[in-house]
Structure formats: C-alpha cells, structure tokens
Amino acid sequence: MIEPALSLIQELALVSALRNSTFMYPLVNAGHILGVAMLVGGIVPLDLRLLGLWRRYPVTMFVDVLRITSAMGLVLAIVCGLLLFATAAVDYAGSPLFQAKIALVVLGVSNALVLGKVLRRRDVENLPMMARLPFSVRVGAALSLFVWIGALILGRLLGYF
Amino acid sequence: MPQLRFIFLLSTAVFAVFLAISTAQAHHGWAWATDEEFEITGVIRSVRLGNPHGEVTIRVDGEDWVVEVGQPWRNERVGLTREMLSEGREITVHGHRSAREGERLVKAERVVIDGQDFNLYPGRAS
Numbered sequence: 001m002i003e004p005a006l007s008l009i010q011e012l013a014l015v016s017a018l019r020n021s022t023f024m025y026p027l028v029n030a031g032h033i034l035g036v037a038m039l040v041g042g043i044v045p046l047d048l049r050l051l052g053l054w055r056r057y058p059v060t061m062f063v064d065v066l067r068i069t070s071a072m073g074l075v076l077a078i079v080c081g082l083l084l085f086a087t088a089a090v091d092y093a094g095s096p097l098f099q100a101k102i103a104l105v106v107l108g109v110s111n112a113l114v115l116g117k118v119l120r121r122r123d124v125e126n127l128p129m130m131a132r133l134p135f136s137v138r139v140g141a142a143l144s145l146f147v148w149i150g151a152l153i154l155g156r157l158l159g160y161f
Numbered sequence: 162m163p164q165l166r167f168i169f170l171l172s173t174a175v176f177a178v179f180l181a182i183s184t185a186q187a188h189h190g191w192a193w194a195t196d197e198e199f200e201i202t203g204v205i206r207s208v209r210l211g212n213p214h215g216e217v218t219i220r221v222d223g224e225d226w227v228v229e230v231g232q233p234w235r236n237e238r239v240g241l242t243r244e245m246l247s248e249g250r251e252i253t254v255h256g257h258r259s260a261r262e263g264e265r266l267v268k269a270e271r272v273v274i275d276g277q278d279f280n281l282y283p284g285r286a287s
Binding site: 052 | 164167168171175178193210211212213233234
C-alpha cells in the first residue's frame with residue numbers, strides 16, 4: 001500500500017530530475033545542512049540558557065531570538081529533506097536509521113511546542129533574572145538537546161550505512 | 162564555576178559520541194574500501210542510477226555484488242548510460258572492494274562492457 005505510493009513519488013518528473021542532476025542535488029543537500037545548522041545552532045545555546053547557563057542575560061532574549069532562527073532552520077531542513085527523501089523514498093522509508101531519525105524529529109517538535117507552552121504558563125519572562133528555571137523547563141531543555149543532537153547524528157549516519 | 166563544570170561535562174559527552182561514531186566506516190570517498198586493486202566480472206541484475214551515486218547489482222557465481230558507479234555527471238562524462246547497463250549484460254569492474262569483511266561491495270574506477278572501456282576515474286590507476 002505504502003510502497004507503490006513511494007515508488008510513484010520517486011518517479012515524479014521533478015524528483016527524477018533532481019536525482020539525475022549535476023548541481024541541484026548537492027545544492028538541496030547544502031540547503032538541508034544549512035537548515036540543520038540553523039536549527040541546532042540556535043537550539044543549543046537556547047537550551048543551555050534554560051538549563052542555567054548565562055544567567056546574567058535575560059532568558060527572553062534567548063527565547064525570542066533563537067526560537068525564530070531555529071524554527072526557520074527547521075522549515076528549511078524539512079523542505080530540503082523532503083526533496084532528498086523523495087529521490088530514494090523506498091530505500092529511506094525502509095531504513096531503521098531513517099525511521100529512528102524521523103521519530104526523534106517528531107519528538108523534538110512536540111517537545112518544543114510543549115516547552116513553549118510551559119514557558120508561557122510559568123511566566124518565565126518575569127522570573128528574577130538569576131533564578132533557576134522550573135524543573136519542567138529544565139527537563140524539556142535537556143530532552144531537546146538530546147533529541148536534536150541525536151537526530152543530527154542519525155541523519156549523518158544515514159549516509160554511511 | 163558550576164557553569165564551567167557543566168560545559169566541561171557536556172563537551173566530554175559530545176566528544177565521546179564522536180569517538181564512538183568515528184569507528185563507523187565512511188561510505189563516501191575511498192576511505193571505506195581497501196587499497197588493493199580489485200577486479201570482478203558478473204552479469205548485470207539491476208541498476209539504480211542517480212545521486213549521490215549509482216548502484217549496479219551484478220551476479221557472480223550465484224552471489225549478488227553491489228557495484229558503486231559514479232554520480233550522474235561522472236557517468237555521463239564517459240557515456241556510461243542506463244542503456245549500456247542493461248540487465249543480462251556481462252560487466253567487468255576494476256576498482257576497490259569494501260574493507261568490511263564479507264561485504265560484497267565494490268567502488269568502480271573503470272568498467273568494461275562488451276569490450277568498451279568506461280573509465281570513471283581517469284586520474285586513478287585501475
């Protein structure tokens with residue numbers, strides 16, 4: 001049921017052109033890496049601040065700026081990632097590494113959405129600057145670090161196994 | 162000071178993960194293959210051309226081997242097309258086999274089909 005659909009995707013004219021291209025494929029690949037770089041590059045300092053580093057700087061500053069650059073990176077990574085996936089959809093879908101990576105991405109996005117709600121509900125912006133953040137926030141931040149770095153590692157391993 | 166300790170712990174953890182991963186065989190470039198020249202002849206069973214590189218499955222003495230050919234531009238440069246790689250044809254592959262024990266995987270430097278030479282890596286001895 002799902003495999004014929006994936007084969008169909010692979011044979012789309014656009015996907016076929018991308019698979020056999022000289023420059024488009026490496027450029028889409030670069031877009032995916034740029035997206036991941038923006039995502040992880042924003043998430044790491046944000047999570048570290050939530051975990052208690054750099055308490056001399058307001059948490060709002062980290063949240064407001066890095067949440068946006070990370071989200072932009074995520075969108076770019078997803079768009080380029082879908083294109084790369086489509087060029088070998090059947091192979092990727094059957095790869096346990098790929099499945100694990102997607103599970104981590106879904107977990108990471110859900111965690112980020114929940115964490116965003118918790119930050120608002122606990123009114124983290126208005127806590128004293130040096131205050132240690134609520135336990136739930138720190139757990140979310142630690143999970144986020146683990147999940148996104150894990151997704152990056154699995155993604156890279158995909159190219160080698 | 163507890164922040165320094167935290168950063169130290171985190172860097173140590175990240176470093177440990179990278180050490181663990183670096184034992185993995187690289188699949189791009191030549192690092193994953195042996196240095197020894199390798200030659201094998203078989204019959205083409207199936208072909209998947211395209212990025213990041215093409216794969217040709219060949220039958221050799223009842224066993225399937227996977228031959229990695231080039232990315233699209235490299236194959237096109239020497240005229241190694243889908244038509245040349247049709248199923249049932251005999252192909253001789255010169256290249257390097259995987260260094261992983263028991264793995265039937267070869268990265269092709271040059272292939273010969275019907276006496277015609279397709280030198281994918283003219284700069285490398287094959």
